[in-house]
Amino acid sequence: MGIHMMLASVIAMATRVVPFSSLPQPQTKPFVAKSGDNFVMHTTPINPDWIISGDPLARTGEHSRSNDDAAYTAIWDCTAGEFRWYFYWDETVMIIEGGVHIVAEDGTERTLKAGDVAFFAAGTWASWRVDNYVRKVAFLRKPFPKPVALAYRLRSLLRGEAPKSGIAA
Numbered sequence: 671m672g673i674h675m676m677l678a679s680v681i682a683m684a685t686r687v688v689p690f691s692s693l694p695q696p697q698t699k700p701f702v703a704k705s706g707d708n709f710v711m712h713t714t715p716i717n718p719d720w721i722i723s724g725d726p727l728a729r730t731g732e733h734s735r736s737n738d739d740a741a742y743t744a745i746w747d748c749t750a751g752e753f754r755w756y757f758y759w760d761e762t763v764m765i766i767e768g769g770v771h772i773v774a775e776d777g778t779e780r781t782l783k784a785g786d787v788a789f790f791a792a793g794t795w796a797s798w799r800v801d802n803y804v805r806k807v808a809f810l811r812k813p814f815p816k817p818v819a820l821a822y823r824l825r826s827l828l829r830g831e832a833p834k835s836g837i838a839a
Contacts, residue, residue: 709733709745716753726751726800733807740812747805754797757790759810767805773797 709731716728726748733743742759747767769783774796782788782804790796792813814822 711745711747714746716748716751716755720754720756722752722754722797724751725749726753742808742810744808744810745805746808747803748798748800750800750802752797752799754795757792757794757796759812760792761790761811762809763788763790763806765804765806768803769801770804771799771801773799 711729711731714728714730716726728748731745735742764787765782765784767784769781771781773779775794
């Protein structure tokens with residue numbers, strides 16, 4: 671654990687010393703805007719072992735990616751069926767069409783419909799039941815490894831940055 675903390679501290683300090691603008695960045699667009707109906711959708715089959723019932727067909731259309739590949743935004747849709755889903759990344763979704771009945775790992779149940787926003791933590795499962803069709807915007811973020819997250823929180827604390835209860839524009 672000690673070596674992990676030292677490594678995380680070195681990484682955190684390096685990010686303070688080396689300006690990101692001097693590091694080579696992938697060539698991505700600084701601003702991306704698309705019409706919700708103007709996405710090239712690709713079939714993204716659901717793992718057959720996860721399907722509980724029906725024949726759900728899922729598709730994904732990429733909207734954008736962060737320069738460091740730690741965040742990703744996409745449109746995702748799915749036809750009727752029931753399946754379990756594993757969240758490899760933290761994922762915030764906003765339902766834009768249709769609806770889905772969710773049962774989270776902890777037993778929490780919720781039906782999400784157009785306009786609803788939900789968060790799923792990385793490393794968790796949820797059961798999804800789509801009665802007809804669902805279309806969502808998915809905002810995905812890779813979580814930091816625990817030592818890096820701890821170093822990041824410590825850095826913020828040392829800078830006097832209090833945890834935010836909300837986000838200001």
